[in-house]
Amino acid sequence: MIRRSTPTKDAVLNVLADSKKAMSQDAIMKKVSVNIDRATVYRVLNRFCEDGILHRIVAEDGKQYFAVCIKCEEKKLADHHFHFRCTKCETIECLPVAVQFSLEKGYSVESVNCILTGVCKDCA
Numbered sequence: 001m002i003r004r005s006t007p008t009k010d011a012v013l014n015v016l017a018d019s020k021k022a023m024s025q026d027a028i029m030k031k032v033s034v035n036i037d038r039a040t041v042y043r044v045l046n047r048f049c050e051d052g053i054l055h056r057i058v059a060e061d062g063k064q065y066f067a068v069c070i071k072c073e074e075k076k077l078a079d080h081h082f083h084f085r086c087t088k089c090e091t092i093e094c095l096p097v098a099v100q101f102s103l104e105k106g107y108s109v110e111s112v113n114c115i116l117t118g119v120c121k122d123c124a
Contacts, residue, residue, distance in 0.1 A: 003047065008036050012044050013053070013068070022057050022065035022083070022092035057083050057092055058113050065092050086120035093120070 003009075011034045016023060019031075029041055045066050048054040057065040082095040092115070099114050 003051065007034050008040060009044050009048075011036070012041060013048065016054065016066060016068045022067035024063055024065050028066070057115060059085055059092070059115055060117060067092070067094070081114075083115045084120065085115055085117045086123055087117060088119055088123040091120065 011032045012028060014033075015028050015031045023031075025038070025041055025045065028045075029036075029038065032041070045054065045056075049056050049066070054066045054068055057067065059065065082097045082099060083092055084095050085092045095116070099112050101109075101112075103109065
């Protein structure tokens with residue numbers, strides 16, 4: 001489905017594209033250049049996820065992060081890949097490791113959320 005472009009959508013997407021890392025809704029709202037409410041940002045983020053523009057990363061504490069996965073496109077990462085969250089600098093990045101799993105016959109996987117938590121190479 002082709003959706004129309006709006007200043008709100010453009011502002012949210014520009015913030016995420018410029019950051020080159022996953023961001024929480026709160027972080028996005030602090031950097032967005034237009035005046036928008038929390039519910040609108042949440043709807044925009046969900047639509048971008050539905051349309052495959054962003055992907056959602058849910059950390060172990062339940063907090064959601066959103067990313068334009070530039071690294072995924074550059075490295076041709078699998079749809080189901082790992083993410084790493086640094087406990088020092090709080091960044092979340094995509095890792096070039098595909099998630100491998102097997103299930104009993106009859107199961108159908110629709111999404112995978114795998115996040116590793118620790119200290120990144122920059123903070124080590």
